[in-house]
Amino acid sequence: MRGAERQPGIEQQEARIAWTLVLPALLTILLVALFPLLWTAWESLHLHDLRMPWLGRPFIGLQNYGEALSDPRFWGSLGHTAFFAVTSVGLELIIGLALALALNRAFRGRGLVRAAVLIPWAIPTVVSALLWRFMFEGQSGIVNALLVDLGVLREPIVWLIDPVAAWVPVVLADVWKHTPFVALLLLAGLQNIDTSLYEAARIDGASAWRQFRHVTLPLLRPAILVALIFRTMDAFRVFDLIYALTGGGPGTSTEPIALYTFNALLQNLQFGYGSALSVIVFLITFCLALVYIKILGADLTGGRR
Amino acid sequence: MPQRWTAIWLTSALALGGCGGASTSTGPAVITFPISALGAEGRVLVRQLSRFMAANPGIKVVQRVTPDAADQKHQLYVQWLNAGASDPDVLQLDVIWTPEFAAAGWILPLDRFQPDTVAFFSSTIEANRWGDSLYALPWFADVGMLYWRTDLMAAPPATFEDLVRQGKRARATKATQYGMVYQGARYEGLITTFVEYLGAYGGRILDGRRVVVNSEPALRALTQMRDQIYRDGVVPRAVLTWQEEQTRFAFQNGQAAFMRNWPYAYPLMQDTAESRVAGKFSVAPMPAGPGGSPTAAVGGAQLAINRRSEHPEAAWALINFLTQPEQMRERATVVGQFPTRTAVYDDPALASGLAVQPATVRRIIEYGVPRPVTPIYTQLSEILQIHLHRALTRQSEPAEALARAQTEMQRLLNRAGLGTGGPVARR
Numbered sequence: 001m002r003g004a005e006r007q008p009g010i011e012q013q014e015a016r017i018a019w020t021l022v023l024p025a026l027l028t029i030l031l032v033a034l035f036p037l038l039w040t041a042w043e044s045l046h047l048h049d050l051r052m053p054w055l056g057r058p059f060i061g062l063q064n065y066g067e068a069l070s071d072p073r074f075w076g077s078l079g080h081t082a083f084f085a086v087t088s089v090g091l092e093l094i095i096g097l098a099l100a101l102a103l104n105r106a107f108r109g110r111g112l113v114r115a116a117v118l119i120p121w122a123i124p125t126v127v128s129a130l131l132w133r134f135m136f137e138g139q140s141g142i143v144n145a146l147l148v149d150l151g152v153l154r155e156p157i158v159w160l161i162d163p164v165a166a167w168v169p170v171v172l173a174d175v176w177k178h179t180p181f182v183a184l185l186l187l188a189g190l191q192n193i194d195t196s197l198y199e200a201a202r203i204d205g206a207s208a209w210r211q212f213r214h215v216t217l218p219l220l221r222p223a224i225l226v227a228l229i230f231r232t233m234d235a236f237r238v239f240d241l242i243y244a245l246t247g248g249g250p251g252t253s254t255e256p257i258a259l260y261t262f263n264a265l266l267q268n269l270q271f272g273y274g275s276a277l278s279v280i281v282f283l284i285t286f287c288l289a290l291v292y293i294k295i296l297g298a299d300l301t302g303g304r305r
Numbered sequence: 306m307p308q309r310w311t312a313i314w315l316t317s318a319l320a321l322g323g324c325g326g327a328s329t330s331t332g333p334a335v336i337t338f339p340i341s342a343l344g345a346e347g348r349v350l351v352r353q354l355s356r357f358m359a360a361n362p363g364i365k366v367v368q369r370v371t372p373d374a375a376d377q378k379h380q381l382y383v384q385w386l387n388a389g390a391s392d393p394d395v396l397q398l399d400v401i402w403t404p405e406f407a408a409a410g411w412i413l414p415l416d417r418f419q420p421d422t423v424a425f426f427s428s429t430i431e432a433n434r435w436g437d438s439l440y441a442l443p444w445f446a447d448v449g450m451l452y453w454r455t456d457l458m459a460a461p462p463a464t465f466e467d468l469v470r471q472g473k474r475a476r477a478t479k480a481t482q483y484g485m486v487y488q489g490a491r492y493e494g495l496i497t498t499f500v501e502y503l504g505a506y507g508g509r510i511l512d513g514r515r516v517v518v519n520s521e522p523a524l525r526a527l528t529q530m531r532d533q534i535y536r537d538g539v540v541p542r543a544v545l546t547w548q549e550e551q552t553r554f555a556f557q558n559g560q561a562a563f564m565r566n567w568p569y570a571y572p573l574m575q576d577t578a579e580s581r582v583a584g585k586f587s588v589a590p591m592p593a594g595p596g597g598s599p600t601a602a603v604g605g606a607q608l609a610i611n612r613r614s615e616h617p618e619a620a621w622a623l624i625n626f627l628t629q630p631e632q633m634r635e636r637a638t639v640v641g642q643f644p645t646r647t648a649v650y651d652d653p654a655l656a657s658g659l660a661v662q663p664a665t666v667r668r669i670i671e672y673g674v675p676r677p678v679t680p681i682y683t684q685l686s687e688i689l690q691i692h693l694h695r696a697l698t699r700q701s702e703p704a705e706a707l708a709r710a711q712t713e714m715q716r717l718l719n720r721a722g723l724g725t726g727g728p729v730a731r732r
Contacts, residue, residue: 050336050383051681052721053409073691138543140481158542161698249491251695267376268684269383 037282044276050269057272064276074277077260083167084242084256085235088174092231093224095175096182101216103183104190114187121180129244132173138161143169156172162255167248170254174241178234182227189223190216229292233285257281308713334364334619339371339378349639357626364619376400386411386611394614395623398441398607400432400675401682406609407435410725413610414438419623428603428673429645430593435678440609442628443645444637447604448669449501450588452556452564452571457481461589463599465505465529468563468592472539475562479714484539486552487565491694494548496676496686497602498565499693501591502526504600504674510689511677514724518689519711522596527703529594534697545697557582565591567604570658571643588661590669603673605645634658643670681721688713 044064048057068074102112120128135142136159144156148272159165184212195215242248248255255281261281340350354366371378382396386406398406398679406412416438421460422430429443453461457480462468462693474483488494503510507531508522534541544552549566553573556564564570571588574580608624610617626632630652634642638658643666650667659666677685689710696706718724 049721050387050404051683053387053722138546139541153493158546161542163698163700247491249694250698251491251700252691253700263687266600268687 002045005241005297010195016113018022024132026223040275040278041233042280043271044273046272048275050271060272064273065280067273068276068280073255073260074257076252077255077257081236081238081256083256084174084238086168088165088171088178089231089235091171091175092179092182095225096179096227097224098181098187099131099179100186100190103187117180119180125177125240126244128173128177129241131301132169132176132292133160133168133245136169160246161250166250166254170242173245174235174238182231185227185230186223189220192223193219227293229289232288232292236285237281287296332618333362334618335367336364336396336515336614336616336623337367337369337392338397338623339369339381339393341371341373343373346636346640348593349636353627353632354636357623360626361622364616364622366623369393376414382406386613389613390710391611391613391615394616394620395609396554396609396611397444398609400429400443400604400607401686403433403441403607403609403678405682407438407440411612413614413617414440415442415610415624417622418625419716421627424648425645426647426670426673428670428675429605430597432575432603432675432678433607435680436651441607442609442624444606444608444628445633445642446645446670446673447567447569448666448673449497449565449567450601450669452566452574452586452588453590454481454562454582454585455587456585456695457562461587462563465502465533465592465594465619469533469537469539472533472562473537475610481560481562481730483541483555483561484537484566485533485557485563486544486547486561487553488548489544489694490546490548491690493686493690494550494691495690497604498690499530500524500602500674500676501565501596501600504672505592505594505596505597507597511679511685514718516685516711516714516718516724517705518714523707524703525594525596525626527693527707531697531699531703535699545694547550556586566665568641568643568661575660582710588665588669589673600674601669601672603670604674605643629703679718679723681717681723684717689719 012282014187035107045059045061046057047055047060047063047160049055072158103117123131136144138144138158138160141156141159143159144153147153148156156166159169197215197219198211199213206214237258238256242254242256242259243262246254248259252260257277258281261274261277264270268274338354341347344385344584351368352711354368355676358364358366361392368522371381378397379399379402382398383403386409396406396412398412407414420439420442422439425443426446429446430439433439433441438605451461454475457475458471462471468485473483474525476484487498489498491720502528506522508518508520508526510516510518510523530540534542534544538582547555548606549570552561552566553570555561556566556727557574560583568588571580574586577583590601593599608627610620614620628645630649632646633646633649634655635650636642637649639642641658641660643659644650646657647667650663657661676682679685692701692706692710692713695701696703701709715724
């Protein structure tokens, strides 16, 4: 806390010291974040195809962007990404909230359950993707066996070759893996809520639902916002899960934008076009973050609390 | 270019690490050769290289170990060659890379060394030509073959009709769960399978500068593939997610009457500890349809010379040595890889080493057809994979899939200057 009697000279001096102290960090960020970003943007303005070296590396302006925008596979992958983000993050939020509320109660063995809940999150994505892949494997997968035994299915279906059914293991795997993370974030938020508020609500005769609706939810907003931002951005950049689970198939019907970019950049070695795709992904995630912060209020940047 | 820096850094780091640069003013010519050093294959090669150096005291071969995975190896090679490094001198290429590297000006035409091309299977030579020149020599061959169960039938099917009938019977009698299994996931393997179905009906993918995959034979081939899955039930839907190993597991567990696979599966499935079909299967050429002939997609390793090599003569001497019948026979008997020289198959000693009868192998290789020989094969293949897979998973109709594939592939070819209406781009 600054005292009112401080002189402005000292303040300036402090500011200078502060800047000197953050300068190395700023320079590092500039070097490792901004430089590659600008380089990618510059690269995206060139035709640079390492598998067609005879074409050289001419400057072509915004042509790569034009090509992306007129490419149905690009729009398809963008749609898949959006679909994946909305369904999986939505489910994660709902289930995560329920889980957090349950874990917030005092019961015996709560510590153990809290730790156990984290297991899916601790498993590397590729491993869990393969796990789910095996479970949803064609004729012999356990999911088919179960559904047939229960009479839900008359005969096994090959999940991974159906453009709609292939999404089931993908979304389930993501929900299974990331719900604990969301639950943990929300749990931390719940524990920050003053219990006296609930007591007051109870005295006023508020039902459990009203308490949840008017006490828990508003006060949980910052935590929900953090979870949403983290998870949506992650979901938007989803790569390893789908790469290992469906490979983007059947055809390209589960291909997310990150996989398409990877393909262009690292399989086909189209550095120019791939860079343009990367820049587009960056812009979209960036805008998403801005929108979240705008819509959900200034909770994060420290408004009221 | 960052990748150029990486490549330079990488090569100089390797040079500092003692792998040796190619530039030597006096003493023997040092040539570097990136190889896989795994198991028996590595040991055979070491033996052959020391014989080579003993016979050629003026040349010293330095081995450099590279990743085995094709994609990684490709990426490493592109980095080296794009940076203009003079080593490695001798390159081991996948069959589909030769035109790409040739068009990029990264490898040397071999014509001036006058290689004995007629002694090799013509399909393996054809795959290594670009423009009017030969750019690599086939070292050993991989071919797609039909594995069939000798305990379920007297002879392998010669046509797809036969295959469907026998597959249905095997299923009806509960002898096997599936009729035929092949590599049907969306990856390069799907193209090799398709090339074989396509050849059976007399179709092709590429004709010079024109993509010709939207054709009557292609439509029949793709329809046949789809019908075998959905109409005849001979091919399980799950193959559309399967690569080589899943098909091998199904076949060696006795679940399938037929399998399309590469030669590597043969010795593995003869192992009684692992395989339920040991001694109960054999191989044959893939079936033919009307209008075509049995077809085997060709893979395998090729040897080429880095254009920047400082010792091209020494590099050629090594390639020439490694592709001599004696070395091929040794490789075949120890590692089981198929020689690319026709005459080696007349040698009775070969039969003792190869798991498959040399006469059968020779017959299958003679049906060999290279995949489209073009510098931008990988990208064309990706487009075709997507459209074939869409058709096979019933997201689109075969005719529509082929038409789209052709349009997109031709567009890419044109853009690369390799299609119609533009000069052939070459350095």
